[in-house]
Amino acid sequence: MKKLIGPFSEILTLSGLALNGAINDDQLEVIPGGGVIVENGKIVATGDFESLRLANPELPLEKIEGEQVLLPGFIDCHTHICFAGSRAKDYSLRIQGKTYLEIAKSGGGIWDSVTQTRAAGLPKLVELLEQRVQRHLADGVTTIEIKSGYGLDVSNELKMLRAIKEIALTTVADLIPTCLAAHLLPKDFEGSQVEYLDHVLADLLPLVKAEDLANRVDIFIEESAFDRKASVPYLLAAKALGFEITVHADQFTTSGLEVAIEVGAVSADHLEASTEREAALLKGTETVAVVLPGASLGLGMQYAPARKLLDAGACLAIASDWNPGSAPMGDLLMQAAVMSAAEKLCTAEVFAGLTFRAAKALGLKDRGTLTEGMLADMQAYPCSDYREILYHQGKIKPGMVWKNGTIV
DSSP, X not given: OOEEEXXXXXXXXXXXXXXXXXXXXXXXXXXXXXXXXXXXTEEEEEEEHHHHHHHOTXXXXXXXXXXXXXXXXXEEOOOOOXXXXXXXXXXXXXXXXXXXXXXXXXXXXXXXXXXXXXXXXXXXXXXXXXXXXXXXHHTTEEEEEEEOOSOOSHHHHHHHHHHHHHHHTTOSSEEEEEEEEESSOOTTOOSOHHHHHHHIIIIIXXXXXXXXXXXXXXXXXXXXXXXXXXXXXXXHHHHXXXXXXXXXXXXXXXXXXXXXXXXXXXXXXXXXXXXXXXXXXXXXXXXXXXEOXXXXXXXXXXXXXXXXXXXXXXXXXXXXXXXXXXXXXXXXHHHHHHHHHHHTXXXXXXXXXXXXXXXXXXXXXXXXXXXXXXXXXXXXXXXXXXXHHHHTTTOXXXXXXXXXXXXX
């Protein structure tokens, strides 16, 4: 059904902004007193509400009351929200001064989540995942990437991906699954990094393809996970199987970003350890730099050098990294707002990183701006000036969220 939605105090379309590099607020298209025409889940037109109404008097009206600022729905392009259990013990140790790697070596870390997730049945995983998806949706996140990686054997990785697929059939949010069986070398695997990755390639990824559970593969390149030598052939082999590639890169040490660029990954995520040298490597590539302020907040470490990445010409996306260990908060807007103050990202750069630039990190071209032909994934905030949203650092939440033009 075709309808007109409005009037909004302002519509921030995010139209006409560059995919790469720095942008500024003067480039933002802001439509005061705006309206949106929607049909079959897509945007037909945005513009002045009264003009749209006069030109289309036959259209049914979805009337908006009070002050509301309309934005595209957010796209969280990096999460780990399919898990069971808690890592509150890890957090307690961390704020006592223990490092991420020290906690992992003492039995905490990712392996703790693996143990708890393996112990959970599929129905429990589905229940927990649905709760987190719905919370994200209520916060205006209409597209959510979700990784496996807490199974780390064939049956449990499949269990996680099946849980994601099951919820994808029932939620209105779009879920994008990623196979992260290469999260770390399992403690119960008797063999080397290369032998484990060969096992994933031979015994897991063909089943993932056969059940259509994911078309993306990720790997964690780090001291506590996989090294560069083992990662490159694995990623190239996964790519040859038809998977898109993304990389957990440069979280504590560098080399992962170089691997991501070498194999043509769609994104390199984390980058807290990246320097100006690594930032310069991204210029002219199609690899998106995905920064994860939630992990910096959770671990008490520096942010990824977002300002330097933008100034070097990177396409910068911002994601939550919502996970039970390093980023348990999962509040995408708050994390982005707080990081923007530290890294001096303007409003245009933050909202671009949460929308159409995040869409690029997932290979999606049909969302992220409020323009003709795009999905009508939208969110409205109870204020009259779009600058209020970051100013309140995540305390203002959307009062209305639309997926495919239907309010949820």
